[in-house]
Amino acid sequence: MTAQTTHTVDAVVIGAGFGGIYAVHKLHHELGLTTVGFDKADGPGGTWYWNRYPGALSDTESHLYRFSFDRDLLQESTWKTTYITQPEILEYLEDVVDRFDLRRHFKFGTEVTSALYLDDENLWEVTTDHGEVYRAKYVVNAVGLLSAINFPNLPGLDTFEGETIHTAAWPEGKSLAGRRVGVIGTGSTGQQVITSLAPEVEHLTVFVRTPQYSVPVGNRPVNPEQIAEIKADYDRIWERAKNSAVAFGFEESTLPAMSVSEEERNRIFQEAWDHGGGFRFMFGTFGDIATDEAANEAAASFIRAKVAEIIEDPETARKLMPKGLFAKRPLCDSGYYEVYNRPNVEAVAIKENPIREVTAKGVVTEDGVLHELDVLVFATGFDAVDGNYRRIEIRGRDGLHINDHWDGQPTSYLGVSTANFPNWFMVLGPNGPFTNLPPSIETQVEWISDTIGYAERNGVRAIEPTPEAEAEWTETCTEIANATLFTKGDSWIFGANIPGKKPSVLFYLGGLRNYRAVMAEVAADGYRGFEVKSAEMVTV
Numbered sequence: 001m002t003a004q005t006t007h008t009v010d011a012v013v014i015g016a017g018f019g020g021i022y023a024v025h026k027l028h029h030e031l032g033l034t035t036v037g038f039d040k041a042d043g044p045g046g047t048w049y050w051n052r053y054p055g056a057l058s059d060t061e062s063h064l065y066r067f068s069f070d071r072d073l074l075q076e077s078t079w080k081t082t083y084i085t086q087p088e089i090l091e092y093l094e095d096v097v098d099r100f101d102l103r104r105h106f107k108f109g110t111e112v113t114s115a116l117y118l119d120d121e122n123l124w125e126v127t128t129d130h131g132e133v134y135r136a137k138y139v140v141n142a143v144g145l146l147s148a149i150n151f152p153n154l155p156g157l158d159t160f161e162g163e164t165i166h167t168a169a170w171p172e173g174k175s176l177a178g179r180r181v182g183v184i185g186t187g188s189t190g191q192q193v194i195t196s197l198a199p200e201v202e203h204l205t206v207f208v209r210t211p212q213y214s215v216p217v218g219n220r221p222v223n224p225e226q227i228a229e230i231k232a233d234y235d236r237i238w239e240r241a242k243n244s245a246v247a248f249g250f251e252e253s254t255l256p257a258m259s260v261s262e263e264e265r266n267r268i269f270q271e272a273w274d275h276g277g278g279f280r281f282m283f284g285t286f287g288d289i290a291t292d293e294a295a296n297e298a299a300a301s302f303i304r305a306k307v308a309e310i311i312e313d314p315e316t317a318r319k320l321m322p323k324g325l326f327a328k329r330p331l332c333d334s335g336y337y338e339v340y341n342r343p344n345v346e347a348v349a350i351k352e353n354p355i356r357e358v359t360a361k362g363v364v365t366e367d368g369v370l371h372e373l374d375v376l377v378f379a380t381g382f383d384a385v386d387g388n389y390r391r392i393e394i395r396g397r398d399g400l401h402i403n404d405h406w407d408g409q410p411t412s413y414l415g416v417s418t419a420n421f422p423n424w425f426m427v428l429g430p431n432g433p434f435t436n437l438p439p440s441i442e443t444q445v446e447w448i449s450d451t452i453g454y455a456e457r458n459g460v461r462a463i464e465p466t467p468e469a470e471a472e473w474t475e476t477c478t479e480i481a482n483a484t485l486f487t488k489g490d491s492w493i494f495g496a497n498i499p500g501k502k503p504s505v506l507f508y509l510g511g512l513r514n515y516r517a518v519m520a521e522v523a524a525d526g527y528r529g530f531e532v533k534s535a536e537m538v539t540v
C-alpha cells in the first residue's frame, strides 16, 4: 500500500450540478473558505451532464430554469425557446462555472466513496475513488435528488445481443436513427425520449407499465423583444416565484374547481392545455386539484378525453389511457400521445402482458411474442432523493452510518441537515421543497452558506439539529403530504418506484414561500432546533 497524503481544506462539496456549483461559489468567493468540489462526472452540469438523451428538455420555463443570484448573469444569459433544452442548460452551467472561475476548485471524474466524522477532531474525513483523503470542517452534499439511476434487472438482460442504454447515462451524440428500438418507461423522461426518437427510428416498441396524465408543454420560439421584456422585469418575476408555492412563475390559482360550472371548468382547462405546462395545468387552473378528489377527477377526465381524441386506434388509446388520480409530478410533452398514430410505433401494455424475459434478439412478453430489438432504452427513472447518499459510506457521530440513521425512512431537519451528522449539510435532502428547483436550491445553498458563515464568525465547532427538531420536521412534512392526494399516487415522490424501498414522505409540500419563511425564522431565532457547540464546549 502506498502512503496517502491527507489534504486539509475548510469545506468539501459533493456534486457539480446547480447545487454544487453555487455552494462552491458561496463558500469560496463569499466566505473565503478553502473549498474543494467533487463530481463523478468529467465536467460540471449534474443532471444536465448525464441526461443527454434525445428530447431532454426542462419543463420549467427557460427564464426560470437558471440561477437568480447574480443580476449581470441574468441579464447576459439568453435562450431561444420558452423551454430550455439539455445542451443549452449544460452550456449555461459550464459558462457559470467559468464566469465565476470555479473550475479550478472542482475535481471531476472523482467519486466520493466515504465521509467519516472524526468525533475527536470535529472534522470530516472524505475519501475518493482515487484514494485521496481530504479533511474538512464542513461537508455540503449536492449529490442530486434525481441522480442515482434505477436500472431494473430484467430476467435474461445479460443475454441481449443489442445495446442497452439508460437515459441518464446517454452517450453524447448517440443517434438511434434507423434502428429497432424498445423503450421501457413512460414517465417524464420516457415521454420525451419516445417523442423524439419516433420519427427517426425504424421501429419503436414502447413497454408501457403505468400510463400517465400529460398535457402539452407548449414550447415556442421567443424573440429578442420578449426576452428583453422578461429581463426588464426580472426582479419582480423572481420575487413572485420565490413567494409562490411551486415557483414555476405563473399565477397559482386559489379557485376551487367545483365552484364554477362544468362549462367554465372545461374552458379553463382548455386554456391551460393550449398554453402548455404541466405544473401550470395542475396548479394554475384551480387551487384544489392536488387536494380535492372531485377537482382532481375533473382534471383527469379532461386529459383522458384528450387522449381518446388524439390516439386514433382505440386499442392503442386504451393501452395509453391513464387511470385513477392525477397525483404524480405533473407531466407535459411535445406531442407524446400523437406519436402513437405513427405506423412505426407500437405500445405494449406490460401490466396485462408482462415482460417474461430478455433474450439475445429482444424482449419476450407473456403472450410469447418476441419484440425484436437492436437497442433497449431504459427510461426507468431514479432512486430519488436519498439514493445517492446511500451509495456513499457516510458515518456521523460515533460511527453512525447514514443507512442506519435512515433505517425507517430518510429524514432531515429543514431538508438541509440531520441529527448526529455535525457540520454536514444537504442540498435537496429528504423533505426539502417540491418546486421548480433552482430557486429552492438557491434558498438552501444561501441558508447553508449563511449558517457556515455564522459558525465561522462565532467560533462554532459543531452545529447539528436535535433529534426532536428532525422528528418535528418529519411530522410537519407528513401532515402536509397527507392533506394532498399525492400520497395516494405511487411514484418516486414517495420512493414508491424502487422495489424494496419503503415508501415514505420525501418532500416538504408546503411551498417555497412558506419554506423560505421557516428557514429565515429558524436562523433569526438563534438556529432554533440546532445544537450549536462553541469551541470551548467541545471536548477535543
Ligand code: FAD
Residues within 6 Å of the ligand: 014, 015, 016, 017, 018, 019, 020, 038, 039, 040, 041, 045, 046, 047, 048, 049, 051, 056, 057, 058, 059, 060, 065, 110, 111, 112, 113, 142, 143, 144, 145, 146, 147, 189, 388, 392, 427, 428, 435, 436, 437, 438, 441
Ligand atoms: P444534480 O444536478 O443531480 O447533480 C448532482 C451531481 O452529484 C451529479 O453530477 C453526480 O454525478 C454527483 N454525485 C453524486 N454522488 C456523488 C459522489 N458520491 N461523488 C461524486 N459526485 C457525486 N427540475 C426542475 O426544477 N425543472 C425541470 O424542468 C427539471 N427537469 C429535469 C429533467 C430531467 C431529465 C431530470 C433527471 C431532472 C430534472 N429536474 C428538473 C430535476 C433536476 O435534477 C434539478 O432541477 C437540478 O438539476 C438538480 O441539481 P443538483 O445540483 O441538486 O443535482
Ligand code: NA7
Residues within 6 Å of the ligand: 146, 152, 184, 185, 186, 187, 188, 189, 190, 209, 210, 329, 350, 379, 380, 381, 382, 492, 497
Ligand atoms: P419516473 O417518473 O420514475 O418514470 C419511470 C418510468 O419507468 C415509469 O413509467 C415506470 O413505470 C417505468 N418503470 C420503472 N421500473 C420499471 C420496470 N421494472 N419495468 C417496467 N417499467 C418500469 O422517471 P423519469 O425519469 O421519467 O422522471 C423522473 C423525474 O426526473 C421527472 O419528474 C423529471 O423531473 C425528471 P411505473 O410508473 O413505475 O409503473
